Every structure is written in C-alpha cells, then in structure tokens.
Amino acid sequence: MSIKVYVPRDTTANARGANEVALMIEQTAYQKDVDINVVRTSSRGLYWLEPLIEVDTEKGRVAFGPVSAADVNSLFEQQFYAGQEEHELCQGLTEEIPFLKNQQRLTFARAGITEPLSLDDYTAHDGFKGLQNALKISSQQIVDQIKNSGLRGRGGAAFPTGIKWQTVLDAPAEQKYIVCNADEGDSGTFSDRMILEGDPFVLIEGMCIAGLAVGATQGYIYIRSEYPLANEVFAQAIELAQNAGYLGNNLCGSDKTFHLQLRMGAGAYICGEETSLLESLEGKRGMVRVKPPLPAIEGLFGQPTVVNNVISLASVPIIMHQGADAYEHYGLGRSRGTLPLQLTGNIKQAGLVELAFGSTLRELLDTFGLATRTGNKMRAVQVGGPLGAYLPESLWELPLDYEAFAQAGAVLGHGGIVVFDDTINMTEMARYAMEFCAIESCGKCTPCRIGSTRGVELIDKIIDPLQLSQREAHLQLLDDLCDTLEDGSLCAMGGMTPFPVRSAMKYFAQDMEKFND
Amino acid sequence: MCKSVAENDSQNSQLILDAIAALKDQPGALLPILHKIQNSLNFVPETAIPLIAKALNLSNADVHGVVSFYHHFRHTKPGVHVIQICRAESCQSMGAKALEQHARQILEIDYHQTTDDGQFTLEPVYCLGNCACSPSVRVADEIYSDMNTQKFDELLKNLHSRSTKVEAL
Ligand SMILES: Cc1cc2nc3c(=O)[nH]c(=O)nc-3n(C[C@H](O)[C@H](O)[C@H](O)COP(=O)(O)O)c2cc1C
Ligand code: SF4
Numbered sequence: 001m002s003i004k005v006y007v008p009r010d011t012t013a014n015a016r017g018a019n020e021v022a023l024m025i026e027q028t029a030y031q032k033d034v035d036i037n038v039v040r041t042s043s044r045g046l047y048w049l050e051p052l053i054e055v056d057t058e059k060g061r062v063a064f065g066p067v068s069a070a071d072v073n074s075l076f077e078q079q080f081y082a083g084q085e086e087h088e089l090c091q092g093l094t095e096e097i098p099f100l101k102n103q104q105r106l107t108f109a110r111a112g113i114t115e116p117l118s119l120d121d122y123t124a125h126d127g128f129k130g131l132q133n134a135l136k137i138s139s140q141q142i143v144d145q146i147k148n149s150g151l152r153g154r155g156g157a158a159f160p161t162g163i164k165w166q167t168v169l170d171a172p173a174e175q176k177y178i179v180c181n182a183d184e185g186d187s188g189t190f191s192d193r194m195i196l197e198g199d200p201f202v203l204i205e206g207m208c209i210a211g212l213a214v215g216a217t218q219g220y221i222y223i224r225s226e227y228p229l230a231n232e233v234f235a236q237a238i239e240l241a242q243n244a245g246y247l248g249n250n251l252c253g254s255d256k257t258f259h260l261q262l263r264m265g266a267g268a269y270i271c272g273e274e275t276s277l278l279e280s281l282e283g284k285r286g287m288v289r290v291k292p293p294l295p296a297i298e299g300l301f302g303q304p305t306v307v308n309n310v311i312s313l314a315s316v317p318i319i320m321h322q323g324a325d326a327y328e329h330y331g332l333g334r335s336r337g338t339l340p341l342q343l344t345g346n347i348k349q350a351g352l353v354e355l356a357f358g359s360t361l362r363e364l365l366d367t368f369g370l371a372t373r374t375g376n377k378m379r380a381v382q383v384g385g386p387l388g389a390y391l392p393e394s395l396w397e398l399p400l401d402y403e404a405f406a407q408a409g410a411v412l413g414h415g416g417i418v419v420f421d422d423t424i425n426m427t428e429m430a431r432y433a434m435e436f437c438a439i440e441s442c443g444k445c446t447p448c449r450i451g452s453t454r455g456v457e458l459i460d461k462i463i464d465p466l467q468l469s470q471r472e473a474h475l476q477l478l479d480d481l482c483d484t485l486e487d488g489s490l491c492a493m494g495g496m497t498p499f500p501v502r503s504a505m506k507y508f509a510q511d512m513e514k515f516n517d
Numbered sequence: 518m519c520k521s522v523a524e525n526d527s528q529n530s531q532l533i534l535d536a537i538a539a540l541k542d543q544p545g546a547l548l549p550i551l552h553k554i555q556n557s558l559n560f561v562p563e564t565a566i567p568l569i570a571k572a573l574n575l576s577n578a579d580v581h582g583v584v585s586f587y588h589h590f591r592h593t594k595p596g597v598h599v600i601q602i603c604r605a606e607s608c609q610s611m612g613a614k615a616l617e618q619h620a621r622q623i624l625e626i627d628y629h630q631t632t633d634d635g636q637f638t639l640e641p642v643y644c645l646g647n648c649a650c651s652p653s654v655r656v657a658d659e660i661y662s663d664m665n666t667q668k669f670d671e672l673l674k675n676l677h678s679r680s681t682k683v684e685a686l
Contacts, residue, residue: 187608230646267587432609
C-alpha cells in the first residue's frame with residue numbers, strides 16, 4: 001500500500017510554494033523508490049506553517065511545515081513518510097497543534113482533511129447528511145431549524161438567516177432564487193475562499209438546502225475575479241455535483257430541482273453589497289438599489305431572492321445534520337454558533353480561527369496570533385474589513401459578539417482581523433479609508449461619491465505642516481463630513497467609512513504630528 | 518513574424534462574435550460576455566461595444582457604462598505581463614506602500630500604465646484573499662505572497678526571461 005502524503009492546494013499555500021513541494025515529493029519518491037501517493041487536500045488554515053504537509057500514522061496525521069522544495073530531500077532522509085518525527089520542521093500531530101486544537105471547527109470541520117473535489121471523501125466525512133435530512137421534511141420545518149439554530153448572516157450585517165428565508169418562503173412567485181455572495185472583498189478575510197477552494201461541496205449542499213427551504217429552483221454564486229483558484233475549483237465542483245445527482249433535476253433521486261450557475265465578479269468592492277450584486281448578476285452597473293423592496297421580496301430579476309454569504313450557507317449543512325440545538329449550544333447572547341475569524345496582516349501566527357462567539361479579541365491576538373510578524377509592538381487592530389473601526393489596545397478586551405462590538409462603535413463583520421505594529425501611521429490609514437471609499441463608491445449618493453474625495457483632501461490639509469494653525473478647523477470639518485456620510489448614504493459603503501476614519505483619528509491622534517517635520 | 522493590424526482586427530471581431538453567440542441567451546449575459554472577451558484578448562476593445570449592444574438589445578452607452586464601472590475590465594491592450602499589487606489594509610500592514618513605490622520606480626510607470634517595451638502593466642488590486650501572507654502580488658493567475666522589494670525584482674527578472682524565451686521560439 002502506498003503511503004499518503006497530504007499537500008494543500010490553496011491560494012496561500014500555493015503562493016508559498018505548495019505546488020513545487022508536491023512535485024518535488026513525487027520526484028524524490030520516484031528516485032528513492034518509495035511508494036508515495038501525494039494527495040492534494042486544502043489548507044487547514046494554519047497559514048504561517050504553509051506549505052504544511054502531513055502523513056498518515058497510526059496516531060493520526062503528523063505535520064511538517066513550513067516546507068520548501070529545498071527541504072524535501074532532508075525530509076526523505078529522515079523518513080518523514082514513515083511518520084518519523086525527528087526532522088526540525090516536524091510539528092507533531094496536526095490535531096495537537098495548539099492553534100488548531102483550541103478551535104471549535106464546525107463549518108470548517110473538513111478543512112485540510114479531505115480532497116476538495118472528491119465526492120467520496122466528502123460523503124465519507126458526513127457530506128450530504130444535512131441535505132438528506134432536509135429532503136425528508138417540509139420547507140417550513142427546514143426554515144424553523146435554521147431559525148432555532150440562531151444562525152445570523154456571516155457576510156457582515158448579521159441578519160438572522162431563518163427570518164430572511166421565511167420571508168422568501170412566504171413570498172408567492174413562479175420563480176425564486178438563491179444567490180450566494182462570494183464577493184469577499186474585505187481586506188483581511190479569506191474564509192469564503194477557503195470554503196470555495198477547500199470544501200466546495202458543503203456550499204453546494206447548503207445552497208440546495210436553501211433552495212428546498214424557500215422553494216427556489218435556481219441558484220447563482222457570484223465569485224470575485226480576484227480568486228482565480230476558487231473560481232476554477234468551484235466550477236469543477238458544480239460539474240461533479242451535477243453529474244452525481246446532487247444538483248439538477250431529481251435532487252438525490254427526489255422530485256426536487258435545484259440548478260446552480262457560477263458567475264464571476266469584476267473587481268468592484270461595492271458588488272459585495274447585496275443589491276449591487278443583484279444588479280451585477282443582471283448584467284448592469286453595480287449600482288446599489290433603494291430598499292425596500294427587500295431582495296427577499298423583489299430580488300434577482302424582480303423575483304424573491306435569498307442572498308446569503310458563503311459562510312452562512314456553508315454552516316447550514318451541519319445544522320441540518322446535527323440539529324439546531326447542537327449549533328445553538330455554542331456562542332453568547334444573540335450571537336450563536338461559531339465565527340470563522342481570520343487573523344491577518346502583521347501577525348506571527350496568521351490563519352483561520354473558527355471559534356464560538358464570546359472569546360475576547362485579546363485572547364485571539366495573544367493565544368492564537370502570539371505577536372507581530374515584525375517583532376514590534378502590536379498597536380492597532382482593524383476588525384470587520386475596510387468599513388470596520390481601528391481598535392487600540394484599550395478595546396481589545398471586547399468579547400467577540402455582534403452586540404458588544406456594536407456598542408463600542410465597531411463591527412465584527414465577516415470576521416477579518418488585520419493587525420498593525422507600532423510603525424504604522426494611523427492618520428495615513430484614515431486617509432486610505434476615504435480614498436478607498438472614493439475608488440469603490442457606486443456613485444449614487446453625493447456624500448459618498450464626492451464627500452470621500454473631500455475627505456482625502458481634508459486629511460491632506462490636516463497633516464500639512466504649513467496649515468498647522470488651521471488644523472482644529474479642518475478636524476471639525478472632517479467630523480462634519482463624517483456626519484454627512486453617515487446620514488446621507490444609502491448603504492454602508494458611505495455610511496460606515498466614518499468608522500475607520502473616526503477611530504483612527506480619535507484613538508491615534510498623535511500620529512498627525514508625525515508629519516510635522 | 519508579426520501579423521498585420523487588419524488581420525488581428527478581424528481575428529478579434531470573430532472572437533468577439535463567438536463570445537456573444539455562445540453566451541447571449543443567458544439571463545444577465547453582459548458580464549459573462551465581457552469576461553470571455555477579456556479572457557482571450559486581455560482587454561475589451563472598443564470595437565466590441567456596438568457588437569455586444571446590438572446582440573443584447575442595449576445602447577452602446579449602456580454597454581460602455583458597464584465596462585467602465587468594473588475595475589477588472591481594461592479598455593486598452595495591456596503589456597505582456599500584468600502585475601497587480603495589493604493596496605489593501607492587510608498588505609499595508611506589512612509594507613505594501615514601500616513595495617508599490619519601488620515597483621513604480623523600477624518600472625518607471627504609474628498604475629494603469631505600460632512600460633515602453635510593452636512588457637509590464639502595473640495595476641492596483643484590493644485584496645487577493647492572501648492576507649495571512651501579505652504583501653501580495655498577482656500576475657496572470659499566480660499569487661505571490663510575502664512580497665518585498667527584492668522578491669519583486671526577482672519576479673520581474675523571471676517574467677522577463679519567460680517572455681524573451683517565448684520570443685526566441
Ligand atoms: C459595501 C458593502 C460590501 C459588502 N460586501 C460583502 C461581501 O463581500 N460578502 C458578503 O457576503 N456580504 C457583503 N456585504 C453584505 C451584503 O450586503 C449582505 O448583507 C450579505 O450578503 C447577506 O448575506 P448574509 O445574511 O448571509 O450575511 C456587503 C455590504 C456592503 C454595504
Ligand atoms: S453609499 Fe456610496 S456605495 Fe452606497 S449607494 Fe451611496 S454612493 Fe453607492
């Protein structure tokens with residue numbers, strides 16, 4: 001029997017050399033006449049250890065990382081494939097690595113374990129059990145399960161998924177749609193990408209269940225163009241699922257139908273906003289629509305439409321398999337279940353951390369992230385993407401909970417966490433937030449379209465040493481401008497750009513001085 | 518041997534017509550059509566606009582409006598290698614600003630420009646989902662992680678030698 005060696009195939013692992021490592025292992029095995037079968041899994045999400053390769057042993061999988069092609073020879077010399085743990089890159093049993101062991105992996109239960117495009121692997125690891133259960137009960141019963149699970153949208157707005165589904169179920173129409181929002185534009189996030197590349201069938205299963213729940217027979221997934229591998233893998237997954245009867249007519253031999261089509265985005269951050277996304281799917285400019293009507297009533301092509309984030313939909317199968325209570329059991333207050341957090345930026349142990357709601361930001365930074373990558377002091381943390389606040393150390397005790405963050409003027413959003421060290425100038429980050437809004441605004445509202453550019457100019461004046469005497473007046477103007485953005489914007493692009501701007505200017509006010517000399 | 522401009526043009530319009538014919542009956546066909554064209558040509562030529570408009574029963578202005586809304590679609594032919602540098606927060610936290618400055622300086626171009634020898638086009642990008650290993654750069658469908666100025670220079674060298682090899686064939 002050949003020995004299985006697992007090498008991830010994932011954007012970040014590949015960027016760090018996983019393809020070269022896989023090839024080198026195959027070549028070396030051939031030369032040394034060792035019977036090895038290289039299996040391309042996806043990433044465990046322990047990105048600082050990528051490429052992280054694993055071998056099967058009696059005790060479980062043993063990990064080695066970060067492995068470069070140049071390490072392969074010495075790995076062979078020390079018989080890594082026999083589970084020998086002497087090599088300096090050996091990390092011991094994968095499941096015992098504290099970063100992984102201390103997580104609660106529900107949505108990411110299979111990440112890095114299975115072969116992403118193997119239906120056999122997927123079904124052997126509880127795949128399609130949720131769908132089988134859903135096929136046995138009524139639409140209303142599915143919706144009730146999702147309501148009882150407490151699942152809230154993981155795309156940013158945290159709206160209860162069950163209530164959204166109920167609205168679509170109750171809307172009478174010939175044609176309804178399920179739209180999966182895979183536009184993941186927030187810097188500091190990649191959890192959607194990991195599902196698309198690493199466990200695509202869980203998302204297909206979740207979308208099928210959503211279709212059954214609301215009576216929709218057509219689904220679309222909108223994947224951003226910045227994710228070439230995700231687009232490739234997911235397109236293959238759709239085809240495989242179709243051929244095996246997990247998509248199309250007679251779903252799993254039932255009389256139910258669900259079709260799924262992939263559409264690629266085109267580099268517009270605003271198309272992550274659900275109505276802009278629908279416009280884009282219809283082949284138009286991604287202009288945000290006025291709500292109401294809600295997409296649940298008049299969505300894609302004017303029909304009732306569920307728009308859900310990748311993680312929301314990928315969490316549905318485990319809820320339908322293990323039951324709403326099992327999921328609801330995790331969490332705190334009105335934030336139930338788990339949130340896949342993404343530790344990124346200037347952080348030593350960067351990667352995916354799926355945790356039940358309730359730990360504090362500091363626990364996450366200290367026990368999972370450890371320290372900055374540069375070795376300098378951690379100074380600021382942006383949580384929730386480009387529209388999220390910059391948090392100074394005094395706010396790191398915040399529990400990871402939607403309500404607690406909202407009270408502090410912050411957002412959890414899609415769970416992205418970007419860490420900055422003490423070399424960062426936060427006034428520049430405030431300026432960037434305004435600049436980003438100017439670049440990505442859909443243009444519908446004047447404060448967002450024009451105000452953001454005024455914001456950039458104002459910050460330039462604030463930091464101009466020659467205009468020091470007017471700084472107070474300019475700061476006041478910036479504050480007023482933020483008010484206007486908050487009050488006069490149709491969507492959170494303009495409405496929340498003040499979050500990073502205000503927090504950067506307020507908590508890190510001393511950074512303005514750095515421009516004086 | 519270089520093909521004549523006229524030859525290239527007629528090849529392009531055949532390609533554009535094929536893309537339209539293959540996709541126009543889908544609901545919301547415009548973006549898929551534009552993607553298919555850009556995938557083959559690396560940009561969406563002006564000549565495609567009236568052809569698409571006619572097939573989808575839209576005005577030229579409608580189609581033009583869509584092409585110009587999305588950052589992904591290019592209006593002019595880019596260089597042999599399009600280098601996208603991530604400007605977003607995570608990459609900034611690891612020195613993306615210094616990297617973009619270096620790239621502009623060494624290539625002597627700004628964003629959305631192409632070097633005189635037609636080799637490199639520089640573009641900004643806002644997140645490649647590689648934020649655990651910032652800064653990130655994308656060329657074609659390859660993502661490069663943990664970028665710094667030195668690795669960037671090596672990348673340029675590799676890309677350059679790849680295209681000179683192709684020319685030599
Ligand atoms: C500017 C802007 C960008 C957004 N980007 C995304 C995105 O990339 N992915 C996403 O799922 N939701 C995004 N959203 C939130 C969506 O509008 C919507 O709330 C979400 O897709 C609903 O799915 P959920 O309930 O499962 O979270 C964005 C919202 C705004 C205002
Ligand atoms: S706030 Fe900005 S992005 Fe949102 S609708 Fe208005 S102009 Fe468009």
